Amino acid sequence: MTAALIFVLVAVGSVVFHLLSPWWWTPIASNWDYIDATITITFWITGIVFVAVVLFMAYCVFRFRARAGRRAAFEPENKRLEVWLTVATALGVAAMLAPGLFVWSRFISVPADATEVEIVGQQWRWSYRLPGADGRLGAVETRLINPENPLGLVRDDAAGQDDIIIEAENLHLPIGRPVKVLLRSIDVLHNFYVPEFRAKMDMIPGSVTYFWFTPTRTGTFEVLCAELCGAGHAVMRGRVVVQTEAEHHAWLQGQRSFAQLAERR
Amino acid sequence: MSELAHGTGSHLPAAEVPEMELPHPHGWWSTYVFSQDAKVIGIQYSFTALAIGSVALVLSWLMRLQLGFPGTFSFIDPQAYLQFITMHGMIMVVYLLTALFLGGFGNYLIPLMLGARDMVFPFVNMLSYWVYLLAVLVLVASFFVPGGPTGAGWTLYPPQAILSGTPGREWGIVLMLLSLCLFIVGFTMGGLNYVVTVLQARTRGMTLMRMPLTIWGIFTATVMALLAFPALFVGAVMMLLDRLLGTSFFMPTLVEMGQQLRYGGGSPILFQHLFWFFGHPEVYIVALPAFGIVSDLISTHARRNIFGYRMMVWAIVVIGALSFVVWAHHMYVSGMNPWFGFFFATTTLIIAIPTAIKVYNWLLTLWRGNIHLNTPMLFALGFIVTFVNGGLTGLFLGNVVVDVPLSDTMFVVAHFHMVMGVAPVMVIFGGIYHWYPKVTGRMLGETMGRIHFWITFLGAYAIFFPMHYLGLLGMPRRYHEIGETSFVPESAHDLNAFISVMALVVGAAQILFLFNLFWSLRRGREAGPNPWRATTLEWQTPETPPGHGNWGRELPVVYRWAYDYAVPGAADDFVPQNQKLPPPLHVARGEATA
Ligand code: HEM
Numbered sequence: 001m002t003a004a005l006i007f008v009l010v011a012v013g014s015v016v017f018h019l020l021s022p023w024w025w026t027p028i029a030s031n032w033d034y035i036d037a038t039i040t041i042t043f044w045i046t047g048i049v050f051v052a053v054v055l056f057m058a059y060c061v062f063r064f065r066a067r068a069g070r071r072a073a074f075e076p077e078n079k080r081l082e083v084w085l086t087v088a089t090a091l092g093v094a095a096m097l098a099p100g101l102f103v104w105s106r107f108i109s110v111p112a113d114a115t116e117v118e119i120v121g122q123q124w125r126w127s128y129r130l131p132g133a134d135g136r137l138g139a140v141e142t143r144l145i146n147p148e149n150p151l152g153l154v155r156d157d158a159a160g161q162d163d164i165i166i167e168a169e170n171l172h173l174p175i176g177r178p179v180k181v182l183l184r185s186i187d188v189l190h191n192f193y194v195p196e197f198r199a200k201m202d203m204i205p206g207s208v209t210y211f212w213f214t215p216t217r218t219g220t221f222e223v224l225c226a227e228l229c230g231a232g233h234a235v236m237r238g239r240v241v242v243q244t245e246a247e248h249h250a251w252l253q254g255q256r257s258f259a260q261l262a263e264r265r
Numbered sequence: 266m267s268e269l270a271h272g273t274g275s276h277l278p279a280a281e282v283p284e285m286e287l288p289h290p291h292g293w294w295s296t297y298v299f300s301q302d303a304k305v306i307g308i309q310y311s312f313t314a315l316a317i318g319s320v321a322l323v324l325s326w327l328m329r330l331q332l333g334f335p336g337t338f339s340f341i342d343p344q345a346y347l348q349f350i351t352m353h354g355m356i357m358v359v360y361l362l363t364a365l366f367l368g369g370f371g372n373y374l375i376p377l378m379l380g381a382r383d384m385v386f387p388f389v390n391m392l393s394y395w396v397y398l399l400a401v402l403v404l405v406a407s408f409f410v411p412g413g414p415t416g417a418g419w420t421l422y423p424p425q426a427i428l429s430g431t432p433g434r435e436w437g438i439v440l441m442l443l444s445l446c447l448f449i450v451g452f453t454m455g456g457l458n459y460v461v462t463v464l465q466a467r468t469r470g471m472t473l474m475r476m477p478l479t480i481w482g483i484f485t486a487t488v489m490a491l492l493a494f495p496a497l498f499v500g501a502v503m504m505l506l507d508r509l510l511g512t513s514f515f516m517p518t519l520v521e522m523g524q525q526l527r528y529g530g531g532s533p534i535l536f537q538h539l540f541w542f543f544g545h546p547e548v549y550i551v552a553l554p555a556f557g558i559v560s561d562l563i564s565t566h567a568r569r570n571i572f573g574y575r576m577m578v579w580a581i582v583v584i585g586a587l588s589f590v591v592w593a594h595h596m597y598v599s600g601m602n603p604w605f606g607f608f609f610a611t612t613t614l615i616i617a618i619p620t621a622i623k624v625y626n627w628l629l630t631l632w633r634g635n636i637h638l639n640t641p642m643l644f645a646l647g648f649i650v651t652f653v654n655g656g657l658t659g660l661f662l663g664n665v666v667v668d669v670p671l672s673d674t675m676f677v678v679a680h681f682h683m684v685m686g687v688a689p690v691m692v693i694f695g696g697i698y699h700w701y702p703k704v705t706g707r708m709l710g711e712t713m714g715r716i717h718f719w720i721t722f723l724g725a726y727a728i729f730f731p732m733h734y735l736g737l738l739g740m741p742r743r744y745h746e747i748g749e750t751s752f753v754p755e756s757a758h759d760l761n762a763f764i765s766v767m768a769l770v771v772g773a774a775q776i777l778f779l780f781n782l783f784w785s786l787r788r789g790r791e792a793g794p795n796p797w798r799a800t801t802l803e804w805q806t807p808e809t810p811p812g813h814g815n816w817g818r819e820l821p822v823v824y825r826w827a828y829d830y831a832v833p834g835a836a837d838d839f840v841p842q843n844q845k846l847p848p849p850l851h852v853a854r855g856e857a858t859a
Pocket residue numbers: 325326328329332350351353354355357358362417418419420678682685686687690725728741742743744745768771772
């Protein structure tokens with residue numbers, strides 16, 4: 001009796017907690033509200049199943065508790081019921097998987113007009129590289145990295161000369177334009193994670209990974225590292241500033257290109 | 266159904282059970298220490314696993330103290346925190362759960378439940394335990410070497426695991442990898458034994474489809490482990506070579522703290538594939554024995570046949586097979602080819618179907634049962650709640666695009682603790698309360714058991730349920746403190762403190778459990794041979810605790826499946842597997858199942 005009641009309270013309490021929780025996802029700042037929508041669908045389906053299972057269990061515990069003279073029913077199988085339950089489950093699973101895969105196909109199809117931005121992770125800070133006027137990022141090689149050339153650009157690649165290098169500073173992005181972020185690491189795994197953008201991806205030394213998104217809200221957002229990268233993992237922070245096209249343009253003017261930096265050195 | 270419930274053993278092809286030569290112990294050492302008796306080995310495995318598990322539990326308190334009250338404990342710096350999570354995670358998954366389910370429950374129960382005298386290779390079985398103990402000792406040694414244990418996370422991802430930004434880079438990682446290799450060697454010796462024993466040493470009449478689900482779970486998990494562990498083994502060996510000899514299996518060209526290293530050409534992602542090709546089946550290596558055991562607990566204590574036995578067996582086998590084609594769901598944001606996402610999300614969500622069938626069948630076993638809320642049953646119910654909760658959040662993380670925002674956050678930590686931390690531990694406790702009377706001849710204290718259950722269940726739920734919401738908020742995992750972060754409200758820190766207090770409470774309840782284990786050894790109520798009035802063979806031994814060779818002069822003969830509870834027409838509400846019924850009852854049963 002008491003046990004059944006406690007199990008009911010666990011189910012009801014979970015729902016109440018869910019509804020009242022002040023801890024919820026951050027207000028979104030990218031085009032990936034599709035992802036939030038998929039999570040919402042999943043919450044509904046799984047929430048209903050969870051509550052139904054626990055309440056049914058509690059009901060059984062109450063209704064079929066041991067009593068003198070009672071005997072359980074002997075029923076080894078019930079084909080129809082089992083088939084029926086299997087089909088219902090398969091439908092529920094499909095209802096979550098279908099939107100999930102649909103959104104995933106968007107997630108991996110980068111729009112042709114996306115601007116490329118490179119993000120480089122290293123223990124324990126972020127650097128960035130934006131293409132210059134030519135719209136292309138120059139070639140890089142990890143072997144070329146040294147204090148003069150911290151991101152390892154190939155010296156005589158023409159495409160790289162106007163690349164804008166941003167070290168120990170915030171990344172700025174214009175609102176409303178799709179960005180393809182190219183992710184690179186020069187030492188261990190990292191993961192570029194801005195909760196408000198929803199998207200994230202590991203950075204792997206030796207390869208370039210990517211994801212894309214469109215910033216939809218101006219403001220300053222905190223960057224965290226989401227892949228364990230050693231002792232400084234929790235303090236590997238940065239900021240992304242999303243601003244209007246005009247503000248962004250002004251900011252760009254103040255940045256230095258690879259060629260300019262090389263000259264200064 | 267009919268051949269399951271009805272067949273009389275004499276008509277079935279007898280399983281081969283030649284009388285085997287058992288190594289008879291001479292004296293104290295070979296009886297209790299270097300024993301080749303699977304029961305003793307099972308107890309040794311269990312004790313060692315629980316002992317090292319306690320270390321992991323204490324580490325979890327330290328981690329929670331740090332997370333709940335950051336900055337209060339000066340000895341927990343970021344390095345120490347990473348070392349704690351790594352050792353905690355690895356110990357819990359491998360050295361506690363795997364060892365306890367397969368080495369502990371497997372050794373004790375397989376021969377007894379199958380009506381065998383012992384494992385088929387007793388000497389190798391003994392060796393398996395001693396190699397496991399050595400693996401544990403090597404792991405523990407890493408706490409005492411210069412630099413301490415590795416802090417690479419239990420996933421040990423290179424390059425980080427063997428570079429100097431990670432604590433334990435000198436000795437810790439080497440000992441960890443060595444210890445894993447030893448564990449795998451030891452496990453393989455035991456695992457071959459379990460598989461061959463199940464296939465070859467069942468008593469007369471014990472067909473595969475009459476085996477208790479406990480055995481099905483342990484058997485399938487063992488086969489999986491034998492296939493999955495080699496991937497970890499080669500991964501560990503390759504990483505050892507990278508670390509000690511400077512090879513570059515997993516090491517690309519890289520610059521560490523401004524220094525060009527001599528590595529080049531290797532692939533960090535290769536390690537992740539090897540790790541998760543082991544790591545995902547590992548989840549089910551822990552889960553399947555739990556599924557099996559909990560089925561038997563529910564059936565016995567609800568006094569009702571397990572519902573849909575054949576479906577249950579097939580579900581175990583199908584889950585076991587499918588779990589080898591889902592590993593990359595742990596790598597959705599690893600940077601692997603994104604097209605893999607479609608495949609692995611689909612396979613992962615398909616596994617939900619056989620898993621859900623198991624849950625339905627447990628519920629339908631309770632339905633119209635005669636439920637005795639003994640401590641093992643309470644733990645079984647606690648398992649259902651936590652397993653369903655964790656299984657459902659698995660549908661979030663398995664659905665590739667939903668995983669993108671949630672991966673590497675506290676949502677993941679909450680999910681896997683529910684589904685493979687709390688849920689299997691519930692089954693372990695339930696199993697210990699259930700079989701302790703057979704092992705010792707005495708019952709565990711029931712009141713203490715209930716208190717232990719309610720604190721552990723409600724406490725663990727209060728720890729891990731709210732934790733999902735911190736992950737949803739965006740709090741990453743493996744952070745020793747979140748610190749000043751723009752999107753984290755003050756209230757999140759309060760929630761963290763609450764979770765930590767609950768963790769201490771749950772920890773304290775385990776002390777009660779340990780006390781109960783020792784107290785009941787002398788003071789527990791006398792159990793008799795079959796206190797739960799159960800059908801399976803281990804409860805029908807001539808002696809309790811069972812003697813060497815288990816069965817006296819003659820092996821039991823099996824006439825029925827393991828779930829003849831409340832059979833219509835039978836006088837008692839259970840019919841042991843080795844009991845032959847008078848004919849009219851078959852007719853009665855034929856009607857009931859037609
Ligand atoms: C009351 C019991 C437990 C508590 C309070 C607890 C607490 C924790 C905490 C605080 C972390 C670190 C989270 C982070 O910062 O990322 C953690 C990680 C982990 N725990 Fe537990 N835990 C408990 C039981 C278990 C059990 C039974 C298992 C068995 C599967 C387990 C497996 C793990 C694993 C695999 C990790 C991940 C380690 C890593 O990130 O490398 N824990 N646990």
